[in-house]
Amino acid sequence: MKKPKKRAPLYSPRDRENLRWLWSRYLRRKSPWLLLVLGMILIQGLVYQQFLAMTESGLRVIFESGSVAELARICAFVFLLFATRGLMSYLVPRVTVWVSNDAIYQMRRDLINHLMSLDLAYFERTKSGEIIQRLVSQTQALGVFVGQAIANAVRDAVTVVIVSGYLIYKNPILFGTAVVVLPFIIWTMNYVSDRVKVTQGEAETELADYMNGIEETVNGMRTVKIASQEQVETDRLMKGTGHIRDLMNRVQITQALVMPSIDLSSAFVYVLVIGLGGYMVISPSFDVDGAGIITFLLGMVMVFDPARLLAQFFGGLQSNMVLLERIRRLYDEVPTIRDAPDAVAEFDTGGDIVLENVSFAYSPDQPLFEGLDMTLAGGKVSAIVGSTGSGKTTVLSLLSRLYDVQGGRITIGGQPIDRLQLRALRAAYSVVAQDIVIFNNSIWENIRYVNPDATDAEVWQAAENAEIAELVRRRGDAPVGPKGAQLSGGQKQRIAIARAFLMDAPILLLDEATSALDQATEARIKSALDRLTKGKTTIVVAHRLSSVADADHIFVLEQGRLVEKGRHADLLAQGGLYAQLYNAQKEGYDGR
Numbered sequence: 001m002k003k004p005k006k007r008a009p010l011y012s013p014r015d016r017e018n019l020r021w022l023w024s025r026y027l028r029r030k031s032p033w034l035l036l037v038l039g040m041i042l043i044q045g046l047v048y049q050q051f052l053a054m055t056e057s058g059l060r061v062i063f064e065s066g067s068v069a070e071l072a073r074i075c076a077f078v079f080l081l082f083a084t085r086g087l088m089s090y091l092v093p094r095v096t097v098w099v100s101n102d103a104i105y106q107m108r109r110d111l112i113n114h115l116m117s118l119d120l121a122y123f124e125r126t127k128s129g130e131i132i133q134r135l136v137s138q139t140q141a142l143g144v145f146v147g148q149a150i151a152n153a154v155r156d157a158v159t160v161v162i163v164s165g166y167l168i169y170k171n172p173i174l175f176g177t178a179v180v181v182l183p184f185i186i187w188t189m190n191y192v193s194d195r196v197k198v199t200q201g202e203a204e205t206e207l208a209d210y211m212n213g214i215e216e217t218v219n220g221m222r223t224v225k226i227a228s229q230e231q232v233e234t235d236r237l238m239k240g241t242g243h244i245r246d247l248m249n250r251v252q253i254t255q256a257l258v259m260p261s262i263d264l265s266s267a268f269v270y271v272l273v274i275g276l277g278g279y280m281v282i283s284p285s286f287d288v289d290g291a292g293i294i295t296f297l298l299g300m301v302m303v304f305d306p307a308r309l310l311a312q313f314f315g316g317l318q319s320n321m322v323l324l325e326r327i328r329r330l331y332d333e334v335p336t337i338r339d340a341p342d343a344v345a346e347f348d349t350g351g352d353i354v355l356e357n358v359s360f361a362y363s364p365d366q367p368l369f370e371g372l373d374m375t376l377a378g379g380k381v382s383a384i385v386g387s388t389g390s391g392k393t394t395v396l397s398l399l400s401r402l403y404d405v406q407g408g409r410i411t412i413g414g415q416p417i418d419r420l421q422l423r424a425l426r427a428a429y430s431v432v433a434q435d436i437v438i439f440n441n442s443i444w445e446n447i448r449y450v451n452p453d454a455t456d457a458e459v460w461q462a463a464e465n466a467e468i469a470e471l472v473r474r475r476g477d478a479p480v481g482p483k484g485a486q487l488s489g490g491q492k493q494r495i496a497i498a499r500a501f502l503m504d505a506p507i508l509l510l511d512e513a514t515s516a517l518d519q520a521t522e523a524r525i526k527s528a529l530d531r532l533t534k535g536k537t538t539i540v541v542a543h544r545l546s547s548v549a550d551a552d553h554i555f556v557l558e559q560g561r562l563v564e565k566g567r568h569a570d571l572l573a574q575g576g577l578y579a580q581l582y583n584a585q586k587e588g589y590d591g592r
């Protein structure tokens with residue numbers, strides 16, 4: 001048997017909570033202004049009521065007394081009334097747009113701050129399209145909703161209430177008969193709202209996927225072209241485009257149902273008023289005249305227009321509830337990596353870095369480290385080697401708390417790193433990472449990024465040390481393209497090395513820092529790096545074992561386990577994994 005479909009509540013508790021959140025966080029502080037808006041809207045509603053009263057008097061003057069002077073007075077008053085309404089129509093949006101734009105500004109600011117505080121893991125599981133969409137289009141749409149839609153809806157509601165009140169006062173029987181269509185209107189609104197809400201949710205998800213797809217294609221254009229996958233990418237994007245078209249059609253077609261149903265009900269009401277109202281004028285048992293009925297009909301017209309807009313507003317409200325929920329959900333994400341309440345900024349940056357019984361997994365079903373112990377001696381060069389995927393980069397990520405250990409602890413100079421202020425901890429590292437982030441700016445600005453307070457001389461010195469000064473001179477202020485697209489891999493790597501020189505932090509993390517350089521450049525940079533690392537705690541991750549042969553300590557990882565440790569010569573003598581890897585590479589270089 002088919003289960004009866006349960007209707008989702010029109011405004012779920014979560015919707016109500018979201019609205020409360022929006023109000024208390026972004027709008028309440030503007031309450032005096034909003035009260036002013038409400039006052040102006042009330043005036044607009046009263047203008048309509050007064051207009052109806054004036055019309056009725058005017059009609060009586062025409063039909064009964066025939067006084068031209070009286071008629072002129074009424075006309076002047078009606079003009080004044082509408083001039084007042086016009087002034088309010090200008091002032092209301094001015095205030096509401098200002099209030100809403102400011103609220104959206106605050107919301108974007110909070111979102112940006114919140115995003116910055118989130119863990120790296122959040123960005124690894126969230127599509128960037130989704131984040132962009134929240135910050136750009138969803139907040140914008142919400143702003144328009146708050147600034148225009150709500151103000152208009154309040155104005156319409158006030159008009160409906162005031163004019164209806166007046167009509168009830170004038171002719172309750174006629175009004176009571178006319179509002180029998182109300183349940184039909186409410187039913188239509190509910191039906192439309194539910195459908196719009198569901199479809200809007202699907203459309204938002206589809207849009208985020210779409211944006212993400214575009215971003216992936218644009219960023220991966222090199223691979224797309226080399227693999228001749230333009231058609232595949234076109235098809236993929238077109239599929240998303242088609243989905244969005246279909247979903248938007250569904251949303252808008254559903255919303256379009258509102259208008260005809262209201263038109264039909266208004267036709268019903270007009271016929272009723274003319275029929276029943278006309279009968280009341282003709283019949284001697286009612287004290288109603290022609291002027292009263294004409295005015296009543298005019299009043300019904302004046303009520304129906306805002307009522308129709310109100311119904312439309314309720315249709316759109318559901319979409320905005322979806323947007324509000326999406327934005328709000330971002331706040332449900334809480335950073336886990338943050339300063340402990342008693343975190344300290346001072347610590348012995350030159351001390352040993354010790355991993356004690358560390359366990360860590362990116363996902364619970366795939367543990368990487370289980371009880372890893374390592375001592376990376378302060379002031380010395382430690383190398384971490386091992387086959388690909390063995391966990392070398394992860395060790396560096398754990399040291400800088402990009403992720404937190406799930407068991408055991410990491411200390412620097414005896415101080416657990418989760419007791420240190422994050423800022424202070426991260427400022428202790430100069431990092432040359434594998435994934436180098438280059439901004440679409442000049443090379444000079446890219447180097448300076450890590451230390452905006454550095455002097456020109458310091459930036460030049462860093463560029464000289466990293467063997468990139470010549471390129472800086474040649475390119476001048478020219479931007480390097482999105483993500484440094486106009487640079488070679490080795491050039492990007494030298495920018496990263498220059499940054500490390502400029503940071504000049506007490507601990508150096510070098511993850512495959514020179515892997516993209518030719519041997520001559522590598523040799524030159526290495527001597528500069530040797531000067532940089534002197535006396536500093538240095539941790540080097542490298543595949544090319546010859547480049548770490550002179551490290552003070554070498555740690556060999558295999559699938560997250562520490563399998564060997566020692567100096568180069570000792571490890572070779574042991575004849576274990578290190579010796580095997582070294583000999584295999586040596587054979588490769590020797591071309592045998």
Ligand SMILES: Nc1ncnc2c1ncn2[C@@H]1O[C@H](COP(=O)(O)OP(=O)(O)OP(=O)(O)O)[C@@H](O)[C@H]1O
Nearest residue numbers: 124362363368386387388389390391392393394395
């Ligand atoms: N952000 C991540 N989310 C989930 N799994 C990850 C993530 N980063 C790495 N891994 C997984 O963790 C394991 C260790 O990765 P890691 O990058 O530390 O290895 P590595 O030794 O540095 O490798 P390589 O030499 O290839 O750079 C790998 O199996 C990898 O697939």
